[in-house]
Amino acid sequence: MTNSEHMVVLERQLLLQLGDRLKRLRKAQGISTVDMAERAGISRTTLGAVEAGDPGPSIGTYLRVMSILGIGGELALLAGDTLQPGPAGSAAARSRRARPVVQVRVSTDTSQHQLQDLQSLVLHEEAVRMVRADPSLLHQVQKTLERWLRAGPSRSSGLWKEWQDILAHGRWRKALGRTRRAQELRQASPLTTVLPDTMRKRILAQVGDLKRGVTLGDVDSGEVP
Known part of the structure; x- marks a missing residue:
């Protein structure tokens, strides 16, 4: 990579x-x-x-x-x-x-919960960038959400209705925070359905690298390894 x-x-x-x-x-x-x-x-x-x-x-x-x-x-x-x-x-x-010589060790909590939340956060930030750049993608997400809601009652119905408001008004911060509610919204999100598989796989690979730890800065050259 x-x-x-x-x-x-x-x-x-x-x-x-x-x-x-x-x-x-x-x-x-x-x-x-x-x-x-x-x-x-x-x-x-x-x-x-x-x-x-x-x-x-x-x-x-x-x-x-x-x-x-x-x-x-x-x-x-x-x-x-x-x-x-x-x-x-x-x-x-x-x-x-x-x-x-400046070196920075970057890693994340090795617990599965922390890794999944970091992964989810980055996936959503990338998806937000995409729908902001291409309104047709936003329409695609809204269609997916409508289909989910028409399927009938679900434990996620309340979160999906909240997503309707987020998508309609661009209230992205509600889903990109580190609060418990933001985490719940990301878990029931239609937004990442627009991400290409290549981007999804790349982000998953990066999170895997962080699990092992990445050092920025090289003692000999000062370059990122």
């Missing part, structure tokens, strides 16, 4: 790990959500999205929260000139000091 094929699931899991870490650090430092949101100049809803590893907030929002928690410098190092080669003939280029 190539590096680019890894990135859909890797990027999502990196954000989830970052959000979890920020939440733990905030609690460890005794900072309430109200205080943190005020100090970062964001709403509590946005802070909740950051701590959930949501891709919606900007990188600047993540950086403000990190800075308040005292770890903003770690990302500043990654973005700074210290990781770039110095101009030819400069003191930086002549320096014999080893350049900084």
